[in-house]
Amino acid sequence: MKLTTLKLVTIVAEAVLQDQIIDGIQALGAKGFTLMSSEGQGSRGRRTGEIPGVNIRIETLVSTELAEKIISYISENYFEHYAVICFLTDAQVLRGEKYC
Amino acid sequence: MKEILQANLLSPIVLCFLLGIVAKLIRSEFALPKDIYMGISIYLLLGLGLKGGVELSHASFSAIAGPIGITLLLGCITPISAYLILRKLGRFTVSDAAAIAAHYGSVSAVTFIAAQVFVTHMMANDPSIPPLEGYLPTLLTLLESPGIHIALAIGALKTAKKGQSILPVLHEVLTGRTMVLLVGGLFVGYFMDPKGWQVVSPFFDSSSAIFKGLLCIFLLEMGVVAGSRMGDLRKVGPFLLAFGTLVPLLHGALAIVLGNWVGLSIGGCTVLAAMAASASYIAAPPAVRVTLPDANPSYYLTAALAITFPFNVTLGIPIFFELAKLLA
Numbered sequence: 245m246k247l248t249t250l251k252l253v254t255i256v257a258e259a260v261l262q263d264q265i266i267d268g269i270q271a272l273g274a275k276g277f278t279l280m281s282s283e284g285q286g287s288r289g290r291r292t293g294e295i296p297g298v299n300i301r302i303e304t305l306v307s308t309e310l311a312e313k314i315i316s317y318i319s320e321n322y323f324e325h326y327a328v329i330c331f332l333t334d335a336q337v338l339r340g341e342k343y344c
Numbered sequence: 345m346k347e348i349l350q351a352n353l354l355s356p357i358v359l360c361f362l363l364g365i366v367a368k369l370i371r372s373e374f375a376l377p378k379d380i381y382m383g384i385s386i387y388l389l390l391g392l393g394l395k396g397g398v399e400l401s402h403a404s405f406s407a408i409a410g411p412i413g414i415t416l417l418l419g420c421i422t423p424i425s426a427y428l429i430l431r432k433l434g435r436f437t438v439s440d441a442a443a444i445a446a447h448y449g450s451v452s453a454v455t456f457i458a459a460q461v462f463v464t465h466m467m468a469n470d471p472s473i474p475p476l477e478g479y480l481p482t483l484l485t486l487l488e489s490p491g492i493h494i495a496l497a498i499g500a501l502k503t504a505k506k507g508q509s510i511l512p513v514l515h516e517v518l519t520g521r522t523m524v525l526l527v528g529g530l531f532v533g534y535f536m537d538p539k540g541w542q543v544v545s546p547f548f549d550s551s552s553a554i555f556k557g558l559l560c561i562f563l564l565e566m567g568v569v570a571g572s573r574m575g576d577l578r579k580v581g582p583f584l585l586a587f588g589t590l591v592p593l594l595h596g597a598l599a600i601v602l603g604n605w606v607g608l609s610i611g612g613c614t615v616l617a618a619m620a621a622s623a624s625y626i627a628a629p630p631a632v633r634v635t636l637p638d639a640n641p642s643y644y645l646t647a648a649l650a651i652t653f654p655f656n657v658t659l660g661i662p663i664f665f666e667l668a669k670l671l672a
Contacts, residue, residue: 260630325637 364567393529449491
């Protein structure tokens with residue numbers, strides 16, 4: 245079994261940002277993503293939405309290089325004004341070439 | 345006047361709304377499942393659009409030209425007046441003022457529906473009140489979009505964000521749920537075979553028991569949402585509290601004066617006033633969040649949901665009705 249080590253980029257953000265973030269990470273080179281609905285609260289407190297507290301959680305498996313580009317993109321464009329977190333974890337996959 | 349206020353406060357719709365607020369204040373876990381809320385919203389908007397379209401097909405252009413004109417005028421005035429009051433009197437930042445103004449320049453369809461139900465109830469008890477114009481939902485669709493864009497444009501211009509394209513926001517506002525169902529419904533209703541309307545009207549017509557019942561459940565959830573924002577009332581300050589009640593009265597009064605001028609009935613003026621006085625909380629928040637991210641959502645959401653919506657539904661609509669009768 246040939247396992248490749250990649251990075252799993254997880255972004256949890258306000259639901260309004262869904263289209264923007266997905267377009268953004270795909271433009272940077274992410275080949276795919278998984279989108280989930282989630283709830284929660286951050287250090288700055290609850291905010292926004294007709295239905296309060298609804299977030300989106302986006303996961304994508306990418307190379308380390310692209311992971312760093314994505315986390316930069318999120319931090320530069322969204323950290324200041326929006327409720328968003330972004331973190332990286334290691335993941336091992338088969339079919340490594342599918343993600344790069 | 346007191347009897348009318350009391351009658352409104354004791355109507356099932358308003359009482360369900362208040363029940364929702366109470367439920368939230370006593371920290372009940374109760375909330376309407378999101379999909380049911382969405383489903384009822386779709387039903388209400390589509391029903392409104394369909395009937396509005398059917399009525400529009402019976403209306404002559406000369407009858408509706410005046411009301412359409414003043415509606416568009418209100419759609420342009422209300423965001424600007426709101427912005428100026430917030431900026432000059434309230435000393436809000438440009439972003440906050442523009443963000444809040446975007447909400448007050450737009451409209452709440454549920455407030456419209458509540459006003460319509462109130463007026464038809466008044467008509468049932470008082471035969472001297474003329475019937476409501478059927479094409480009012482058309483005016484609703486016209487008021488939804490311009491205010492948001494004007495306020496956002498003011499915000500963008502003043503904060504020198506000229507680089508940002510307005511197209512995505514324009515697309516989002518114009519293709520939102522309210523617009524698709526209302527405008528789409530209008531088209532369907534307009535072109536629909538009258539026999540077709542006879543078949544579905546017992547279900548969709550706003551005078552049907554089904555419509556009013558589902559409206560009660562919907563307002564119950566609106567109460568829960570408003571209640572959940574009441575904790576923020578302390579944070580928004582007294583100015584916004586005053587703004588959220590007085591500016592709707594101002595915009596409503598202006599609507600009545602203009603409505604009278606073009607010959608709208610008492611009921612028509614009341615509903616138009618309720619529209620002008622209302623603040624959007626569906627279409628405006630996402631548009632504002634994306635365009636003016638530094639604006640504080642606590643301000644605009646609390647003002648629209650916890651101050652203005654409850655005010656309009658409980659006190660505003662009856663007040664506009666009395667004012668419309670007075671000026672007729």
